[in-house]
Each structure stands twice: as C-alpha cells, then as structure tokens.
Amino acid sequence: MSEILHISQLHKRFGKNHVLRGLDLSLEQGKVHGLLGKNGEGKTTLIRIIMGVIPADAGTIQVNGRTIRYSDASYKTDIGYIPEDPFFYENLKIGEFLAYNALFYPSWDARKAGAYLDRFSLNPKASISTLSRGTKLKLGLVTALSANPSLLILDDPTSGLDVPTRQDFLKDIIRELADGGTTVLFSTHLVHELERIVDRVHILKAGRIVVSDDYEHLKTQTGQAGLEAVFMAYVA
C-alpha cells in the first residue's frame, strides 16, 4: 500500500520547550489514521507543520512522495483540513465564504459543495456570525471536502459538539470518506470516539510517535479490548 504522507525526524521547539523530538510518521493511503496523545503532546503542532502553518526546525515531510518545504503551497490543494478551532470570516455569508475559499482550490467542486450544504441543511445566505459551533464544524467540513482532497486532516474537530452530532459525523461522514478512498488523519484526545472508524493508530508521546500500527493488531498485541485501553497502555 502506498504512503500518502511520510514524515522523518521532525523537530520543533517553542523557546526552550522541545515539543517534537525526531518524530517519524507514515500514513498509508485510503485508511483512517488516528493520531492520539495527551493534551499538550504536540498533535496540533504536528498537524500545523504538515499544513505549513508553522515551520519545523528540522526533518522532512513528503506528500505523495514529494518532499515539501515550508514555502510550498501547491501540495495543499490535495489536502482538506479542519483545525481544532476553525476560522471563518464572521462578516461573510456561508455562500460568500465558500466562494472565497474556492479561489484557493483549482479542484473545487461547486456542485459537491452545494450537495454538502443540502446534506447539512446549511443555508448559503445565512451569515456566519449566526452559526452555532456544530454548524460551523459542518461548514468546515463542506469547506474541506468540496476540494476533493485525497488526504483529510482533522484536528480534534468534534470537541465541544453534542454527542449525536459527533456520532453522526464520525460514523457516517468519516467512514464514508474512507470507503471512498480518502485518507483521513484524525487527531483527538477523545480516544473512544475513534474506535469505530480507525484503521491505524499512531500514539504521540514525549515528542515522538511511540506506536504506529493497525488497530486490530494493537488490540491483539496488548490484549486490550478497546482503543482507550490500548492508548492507556502506552501513555501511562
């Protein structure tokens, strides 16, 4: 199976805080990857470095076999990204924001965007400032998926959502994407949520990936029944 993302010896410091210390990570194409770690371990930092929001101090990142640099941008056309706290221009309407976002993606599919808006019952004429957090998350998903990404990165997107919305999101949408061949990297500290959808698990601890394996294999290896138990077995 080919790798869509390969990270080697990644380092990142914030002042004296050495957050990422030679991190290695590979994502196989077409699978749902769970990135687990305790709060403050560097999950968001890692994702921001992948997305080119902040630079790494050292290490290499390859996307679809091509080494990318901090100044590169074209590789992001193939990546959908929903950050932990997605940003929207509050003074725009939903339709205006999507039109603005479409400017960045050559492969933007307006029909798909319309279909997702209908699916999530979002009114393109609604002002973003009137949306709830859950609705904004859905808008973030529309934004990320309408560009037909081959890699979808989600940084703890469900925190703060109510349970039904979270389950709907995880069970239906993510699984649907993965079944369609989209690679998903799902970062969360709510471990139990990933259980139903994850294919591979990557555990981040002390600035490194300490575990990178198929979920089923991990369960067998650790003798643990659930993902949370598996996680606790490695980070405790």
Next chain:
Amino acid sequence: MVTKFITKEVKDRRGLLVFTFALFLCFLLVFMVIKPQSSIVEPFAVALSLVVMPLVALLFGASGFEAEFRSGAWAYLASRPVKRGTIWFMKYISLASIVGVVFLFYLVLLFAFPGARTFLTGTIYEYAYASKISLFLLGLLLYLLAFHIAFSLSFLSGKQLQTVFVALFVILGMGLVLYLYFNALQFFYPYVVGMNGILAFVAASFAGASFFSFTKSDFSQPRKKTLAFMKSVAVLLLVSLVLCTAWARLGGRTIGPGTFIWNLQTVGNEAYFTSNRGIFLFDPQKDAVRNLGGKPWLIMPFSISFGGENMLFLHYGGWRGMTQELWTMSEDGLRKSLLAGARDKKSPFYRLYFFSARLSSDGTKAALLTLPKGKEFNRAFPYVLWWMNMDGSDLRSAALGEPLNPRRTIEMLGWTRSGGDLLLYQFPLPGKNLPGKLYAFNFASGTCRPLAECQEIAVPTHISPGNGRFVFVHEDAGRRRVALLDLETFDFRDIFDGENLKPSGFRWSPDGKKVLFFSRRLPDELALNVYSLPADKIVTIPMIQDPKPNPAWIVPYADWVYGGANVLLAQKSGDAWSLRLFSAELKEEKAFPIPVQVRSTGYFVVMSGKVLAESQDERGLWRCDLGTGGWKKVY
C-alpha cells in the same frame, strides 16, 4: 480573484471607509463655505494634504493584517494552498487599491474647489537649490510612505492602534535620522539628490522586509517573527542608505533632477559656466558646449575666476564632498593642478575653510581667503589671506585685522592691474545701519587701507576689463552717487548722482571705456544710463515700466554686445520678456521676444552676437542668435 479579495477587504473596513468619507465631507463643507481667496484655504489644504491624508493612509495600512492576526485567520490563510508571498501580495494590492480610491476622492475634493486647487499645485517648497517639490507631491509621498510603513508593520501585531503608533514613531524617528544624516553630507547640494530617492527606498525597504518575514516567519512565535522582521528591515534600510549615498555621490551630479547652472560668465568671446557635472565652455563659433577638465567638479557660486589664459576655482572633493581644494586649470581644460588642499595634514591649509579665491588679471598669481574650520558660518576673524604664484611657489599669508571689522563678511573683488594690491569688500550690516566698505590690501606691506563706503553690494564684475577701475555707489550728503575708483591711485570721483536714487546693474563694455547701469528713482522712475570715460558724459533714456510692476521691483537686465557697439536689454512687459537692442547712444534698433522656456529673471551673458540665458527650470542653457533672433537649447 482580485476583485473578490478587494471586496472582502472593503467589507472588513467599512467602518474606516465611512470615517474617512465623513472626514472628507467635513472638508468639503469647509471648502464650499470659504472663498477661494480666503486665507483659510491654505491651512486647510496643508492640513488635509500633509496631516489628514497621511494619517488616513496610516490607518488603512495598519489595518492590513490586523484582522487576521487578531482573529486567528492567519492560520486559516497559511493552511490554504496559496503561497504566503501571494497572500501578502494580494492583501497589498487590495489595500493599495482601496487607498488609491480614497486618494482619488481626495483629488476630486480638492480639484473641485479653485482655491484649494490653486494652493495645492501652486505651493512649492524648495528643499535645496533647484530641487523643488509641490505641496501636492509632498502630500502624495507622505501618503504612500505612511501606508507602506503601516502596512508592513501590520502583520507584527493584531492591534491596529499599536501598529499606528509604532508606524508614526518609525516615520518621525526615521525622518529625524535621515535629516541628520543627509544634513551631515548635504552641505553640497548633490547629496540632497539622495533625498529624492530615500523616501521611496524606505517604503520599499519596509515592504520588502514585511514580505520576506511574512513568507519565512513562524507566526506562532511573535517574538521570533518581530526579530526576523527587524533584521530584514535593518539590512534593507542599510542597503537603501548605501544605494542612495552612492547615487548621490556618483550619479546624483550627473543624473536625476536638480542639474544646476552656476557661475555663468563671459571671458573674452566665450562663456563659461559650472554645473553639478563640471565646468563647461560655450563656444559661440561652434554654437556648442564642451566639458572641461574631465570630471564633475563641484564649484560653488562665485568661486571661479579667470585671468590670463587660466582659471582658478574652489572645488569640493573627497568622498563626502566636504574637502576643499584650490585648483588652477588652463582655459582649454587641458592643464590642471592642485594648488592647495584642506585635507593634507602637512599642508598649511590643513582643516581650513576656503572662503574664496581670486586670480590676478594676468593669470600668474592666486589669492585665497580662509577661515578656521567651524567658523565658516560665523564670519568672525581670523580671516587669513594667502597669495602665491600659480605654480604654488612663494606662498605668503597675512591675517586680516584692523581696520576691517571682525564681525562682517569679507569678499575679494579682484587684483589691481599691477598685481600689487587686492580690492576687498566688507559686507554691510543693515541691522546696524552699517554700509559696505571697500579696502585695498597691499601685498608688499601686508596691510589694509580703507577706500570708501559702498552702498550697493559690490561684485567682481564691477571691476573694469583690464582691472583699471571699479564702479560703485556711495552716499554723500544724503544723495546716492555713482563713483569710479581708480585701482592704481585709489582715488575716486563721482560720475552720477541724484536724490532717492538706486543705481544698479553695472556692466563695463569690453574695452573698459564705458559702463552702463540702471538708475531707479522711487516710486516708479527707471532709466538706463551709459557713462563714457573718454567723453566723461552720461547718456540716459527713461524706461517704460510694466504697468503692473512686480512687487519686488525686478529691474531689467542689460549688457554690452557686439564688442561694446550695442547694448542689449532684457525687459518684462506684462507677462512676456523681450530682448531689445540699442546702439551705444541708446537708440533702439531691434526687439524680439524671449521664449517662456527661458528663465524670466532676464539675466543673460553675451558674446559678440550670441546671448546665453538659463532655462526657466534652471537646469539648462538657451542660446539666442542676435542676427536671427532664434533661440536654441544648448545645454
């Protein structure tokens, strides 16, 4: 894509736009109410152009990335598949478009009102010789500078107000530093040319540093981001300063605005002048200008004199143009040598300020007046007079003391024909009602003797060709009198006098036997006079004055032409200047107009049948052929 970006930026700045147009409305109401000729127009136009508009540009610039960094949108933008440089550039274009539209509204506002329009385009500030800038252009430069600096700083902070204050501090601080820096260099005008470019370079440096830092910095670490920006801007500002200084030093004298013409004078039947490009000769036979001496000599006004077949001049050399040197050169520019320099530690002239220099009429001796360094703006003693042969040998000196007044400026007018004396002029002190005075310095005895008081400013051209006589004005029994001083005996006699008279514009004929001058009797009488030495007679013609005379009472200019056979007069009538040719007996023979491109002060030099006059913009020379009346630009 750009339209969408601009639309978004306009939406983000609705409040600021409303505020700006409300401000314009206030000014609009003021301009509608006040009359165009009202004295209030000026301060309002200045306030709008030099204060309000730059502040508006500052506010718009400071809002550049403020929203993104305050709201966290920077992370959103950075994660999009678009290069950071493109984000910066699109933001810049969007905001520049908005401030451009704002500026257009400002133009419409101002140009719709005659008073404001006239003031904007008509108010000119001269910040250096021949370097002028209109209020409008100055306002535009400040507008652009404020916008660029504020925009460049906007990505460092999410607080617009903070950015505004920092930008203001930067602009004022840098303005002070640049002023001091160029002031240290600039005593010699060419360096001020560097100022022409520095504002653009500063704006570009900040924009460049902002661009580099934006594309490379880690936005999650504000201190690192700011440090990266400061390093970039420091490097770019240094490069800008070096480039501007190099441009001023090397190219400023030969390119760019502000080419000036100084020391325009005739020697024999040729004309010489200096500019920031060197020393030039106009050959009337060839009707062409030639560069002499092979380099861009920097010679101040009244710092070049001719005698024999040589010239003597003070040149400002050295890397900052602050080192003075006394040079001699043959009139054809082929032979030159350095007579004295203030830079040589072993030289008696080391660290002296060279005030003026004069060549003897036979071109064999040079006189130099010096002051100690630092005293050049405080004309106090000790003035020291030096004299030497043209090969630098037989150097002697004398400190000028009594009877000269230590608090008044001294100038050398010229050598006497025999070369035994030097005519000196001590400037008047109008505030103390002290007139100018003439003195003769005797080289043999090293002493000065007073000769006469001199009511009008004395200049070297008042010495007759051959250095036999000197014409000047003195006052006796309440009457102004024109007198001739014999430069051998130092006796003088009056040749013309009158009540309430102001004689001026003395010009000797080439043979030294006639002198013409204007006599003005207030309030509005003007006459042209020619005094003949052999006949001891004056011929006078009253002049017809402009019915709307210039409040400054500019006197027409006249000189001898065709070897002294005729008099040429430049006179203004209405808005037009014309050249009028008179016989030596002052009978008018011909007249033809001076084109508007020629400088309207009427000053010119004549050689035989050709006249040279400066361009209206003071950067070129025009030649008139008196035979045809045709004008042609020769430099």
